Amino acid sequence: MSSIIGGIKKRFSHAATVSASEQTAPVPANVEFKGYAVTDANNWSTFDVIHFQPKTWQDTDVEIAITHCGVCGSDVHTITSGWGSFPTPLVVGHEIVGKVTRVGAKVKGFKVGDRAGVGAQIGACYSCRSCKSDNEQYCPQKINTYAGKYPDGVKTQGGYSTAIRAHEQFVFPIPDKLESRYAASMLCAGLTVFSPLKRHGAGPGKKVGILGIGGLGHYAVLFAKAMGAEVYAFTHSESKVDNIKKMGADHVIVTDEEGEFTKPLTQELDLIISTRDVSDNMPLNMYLKMLWVHGKFISVGLPDKPLPQVMAFDFEANGSFMGGSHIGNKKEAIEMLNLAAAKGIKPWIEELPMKDAQQAVERVKRNDVKYRFILTQDLA
Amino acid sequence: MSKAEFKGYAITDANLWSQFNVVEYQPKTFEDDDVELRIAYCGVCGSDVHTITEGWGKIPTPLVVGHEIVGQVTRVGANVKEFKVGDRVGVGAQIGSCYKCRACKEDQENYCPTKIDTYNDKYPDGVFAQGGYSTAIRANQLFVFPIPDNLRLKDAASMLCAGLTVYSPLKRHGCGPGKKVGIIGIGGLGHYALLFAKAMGAEVYAFTHSDRKVEDIKKMCADHIIVTGSNPDFAKSLEMQLDLIVCAVDVGAGMPLADYLSMLWVHGKFVMVGLPDEPLPSMKAFDFLCGAFLGGSHLGNKKEAVEMLQFAAAKNIRPWIEELPMSKASEAVQRVKKGDVRYRFVLKQDISPIDVE
Numbered sequence: 001m002s003s004i005i006g007g008i009k010k011r012f013s014h015a016a017t018v019s020a021s022e023q024t025a026p027v028p029a030n031v032e033f034k035g036y037a038v039t040d041a042n043n044w045s046t047f048d049v050i051h052f053q054p055k056t057w058q059d060t061d062v063e064i065a066i067t068h069c070g071v072c073g074s075d076v077h078t079i080t081s082g083w084g085s086f087p088t089p090l091v092v093g094h095e096i097v098g099k100v101t102r103v104g105a106k107v108k109g110f111k112v113g114d115r116a117g118v119g120a121q122i123g124a125c126y127s128c129r130s131c132k133s134d135n136e137q138y139c140p141q142k143i144n145t146y147a148g149k150y151p152d153g154v155k156t157q158g159g160y161s162t163a164i165r166a167h168e169q170f171v172f173p174i175p176d177k178l179e180s181r182y183a184a185s186m187l188c189a190g191l192t193v194f195s196p197l198k199r200h201g202a203g204p205g206k207k208v209g210i211l212g213i214g215g216l217g218h219y220a221v222l223f224a225k226a227m228g229a230e231v232y233a234f235t236h237s238e239s240k241v242d243n244i245k246k247m248g249a250d251h252v253i254v255t256d257e258e259g260e261f262t263k264p265l266t267q268e269l270d271l272i273i274s275t276r277d278v279s280d281n282m283p284l285n286m287y288l289k290m291l292w293v294h295g296k297f298i299s300v301g302l303p304d305k306p307l308p309q310v311m312a313f314d315f316e317a318n319g320s321f322m323g324g325s326h327i328g329n330k331k332e333a334i335e336m337l338n339l340a341a342a343k344g345i346k347p348w349i350e351e352l353p354m355k356d357a358q359q360a361v362e363r364v365k366r367n368d369v370k371y372r373f374i375l376t377q378d379l380a
Numbered sequence: 381m382s383k384a385e386f387k388g389y390a391i392t393d394a395n396l397w398s399q400f401n402v403v404e405y406q407p408k409t410f411e412d413d414d415v416e417l418r419i420a421y422c423g424v425c426g427s428d429v430h431t432i433t434e435g436w437g438k439i440p441t442p443l444v445v446g447h448e449i450v451g452q453v454t455r456v457g458a459n460v461k462e463f464k465v466g467d468r469v470g471v472g473a474q475i476g477s478c479y480k481c482r483a484c485k486e487d488q489e490n491y492c493p494t495k496i497d498t499y500n501d502k503y504p505d506g507v508f509a510q511g512g513y514s515t516a517i518r519a520n521q522l523f524v525f526p527i528p529d530n531l532r533l534k535d536a537a538s539m540l541c542a543g544l545t546v547y548s549p550l551k552r553h554g555c556g557p558g559k560k561v562g563i564i565g566i567g568g569l570g571h572y573a574l575l576f577a578k579a580m581g582a583e584v585y586a587f588t589h590s591d592r593k594v595e596d597i598k599k600m601c602a603d604h605i606i607v608t609g610s611n612p613d614f615a616k617s618l619e620m621q622l623d624l625i626v627c628a629v630d631v632g633a634g635m636p637l638a639d640y641l642s643m644l645w646v647h648g649k650f651v652m653v654g655l656p657d658e659p660l661p662s663m664k665a666f667d668f669l670c671g672a673f674l675g676g677s678h679l680g681n682k683k684e685a686v687e688m689l690q691f692a693a694a695k696n697i698r699p700w701i702e703e704l705p706m707s708k709a710s711e712a713v714q715r716v717k718k719g720d721v722r723y724r725f726v727l728k729q730d731i732s733p734i735d736v737e
Contacts, residue, residue, distance in 0.1 A: 324668025
């Protein structure tokens with residue numbers, strides 16, 4: 001690891017000593033943007049190294065030499081075509097951490113050498129109501145970190161790569177006390193659960209249910225506990241129970257497909273975050289019964305298939321709500337990272353070099369990971 | 381105190397769902413917390429039709445429906461302080477609860493898991509709850525609402541289910557000045573939602589399927605009227621515009637639910653008060669990526685009922701009703717089934733009429 005960082009420092013030592021005015025100079029010739037890409041959708045787990053065109057540099061941008069990138073369920077949904085067709089070649093990965101190598105003239109929050117991260121969003125319009133109300137993740141013109149397109153036509157390529165450029169709004173400072181390998185997967189998985197937990201009241205005196213204890217779900221347990229809530233973790237797998245207890249869940253419930261497990265919890269929970277990635281056989285109407293009056297069931301999992309059918313009656317019994325959530329805003333990202341640093345929150349990760357991306361994505365597809373893969377830089 | 385007898389227009393054969401016959405029946409066993417009233421009027425609710433057509437499941441017979449009940453108090457139990465004989469009062473769609481669970485203790489009695497519906501339900505002692513197409517009813521005082529002096533009983537009647545069912549979610553989910561509120565389906569409930577939302581100060585967007593109600597909706601003072609049937613792209617210009625949508629349509633399948641949700645601002649709520657017989661359209665998790673919520677609501681609590689009635693009296697809110705004698709219940713329910721009413725029937729009790737307005 002330190003030799004990789006040493007290598008990057010050596011390569012960019014020129015940038016580290018450059019004065020502020022020179023940081024807006026044209027791209028140094030030795031910055032390469034290359035990454036592990038899927039080039040054929042029929043061979044979804046085969047990665048080939050490609051060079052790609054990065055975002056056109058602007059003075060609001062930050063450029064990062066990537067040291068770590070988490071493997072998100074989204075990466076797998078995308079490259080398996082589970083979410084529809086995707087453009088090739090495609091470099092996925094949106095849980096990115098690295099070192100800042102260049103900052104635009106208008107950038108206030110970063111300087112060269114800072115550790116910074118980028119998550120699942122890389123652009124927005126910056127002028128709509130969403131963007132102006134700290135809801136940039138809900139901007140109708142948002143740009144995704146990969147498989148998206150900038151207004152000038154450049155395609156967005158993700159973090160299984162050497163470097164990335166992003167508008168400062170989508171770059172998050174990593175606190176000193178938080179290691180990069182732990183921070184990486186917070187930038188999508190962590191934020192995706194932290195935002196709804198925060199916005200919908202997780203905290204002391206509240207009972208929060210987490211459905212599905214995987215990449216996102218285990219973060220939800222760790223954060224909900226750190227926020228002071230009483231945590232009910234639901235898993236369909238007996239084998240995860242011990243681990244979930246170690247994560248600090250107050251209650252661990254093994255679920256059944258008929259929903260019998262919900263009965264003793266009628267009207268008990270204030271909030272349920274569902275990270276489940278399968279919608280088949282999910283007794284959604286029974287999960288809703290566990291909610292207290294006006295409680296919310298928020299699905300952050302995005303299964304390929306439709307959700308189970310529900311009837312209006314299912315919400316009537318307790319005036320409950322079902323909804324979704326999309327990542328979080330920058331303020332929440334920073335708050336989350338600071339909380340993680342302050343409370344020593346460490347996700348459960350497995351590290352692999354980036355060249356082993358194939359193994360990582362295939363194992364994620366099989367749910368065979370405790371509980372997030374982190375790919376470490378090996379191309380630069 | 382004039383004696384209340386308990387007789388009503390009942391369905392006696394579920395295969396003849398709109399044929400009513402007068403029956404006598406056993407009322408709730410009188411208890412110290414109870415209020416008894418002779419009925420002057422009863423509104424005809426969509427629930428009545430869903431029930432007697434067995435759209436919501438099989439029914440026992442004989443069954444007297446009706447849960448938008450107004451009348452005059454004839455008797456009060458020893459624990460009742462709020463009401464006295466002669467008071468003008470109403471009863472809505474709920475007639476009992478457990479009084480001791482968290483919901484009951486936190487002014488959420490309408491969400492009590494062991495609540496008792498005004499009709500087609502059973503008291504713990506086994507007595508069957510019969511509704512308001514009848515001469516009289518008894519109810520626990522928690523489910524009896526005082527009607528303000530300057531609100532006519534026939535106008536108050538349908539507020540007790542239809543009105544309350546929309547008033548509660550409008551209130552709880554922030555309807556008021558500065559808010560944009562969508563009302564989908566301008567029928568019995570929907571027209572109340574429109575009238576209340578306007579009176580609460582919101583900017584109201586009324587969604588209706590066809591042209592036929594547009595003139596009426598203008599008179600109800602909606603700020604915007606959107607005819608959805610003729611315009612499949614109705615949601616596009618309203619993307620992320622609305623803070624709250626109350627949906628009072630009675631259809632499940634085929635409803636453009638994803639389009640409706642797309643009109644909500646971040647974390648806006650789509651609250652269903654219509655209760656179709658069939659499931660909602662299939663949804664994907666992606667339809668919720670705007671951070672919006674889909675949910676429901678059940679009636680309202682007593683505090684909201686009282687507040688709503690006073691609000692209606694103060695702001696002179698009058699529903700659009702058609703009055704019929706109770707003996708014409710058959711015509712009323714058949715026309716409700718076809719959607720042929722502007723916008724609520726109110727039946728005047730005629731088995732043993734009382735002289736109170």
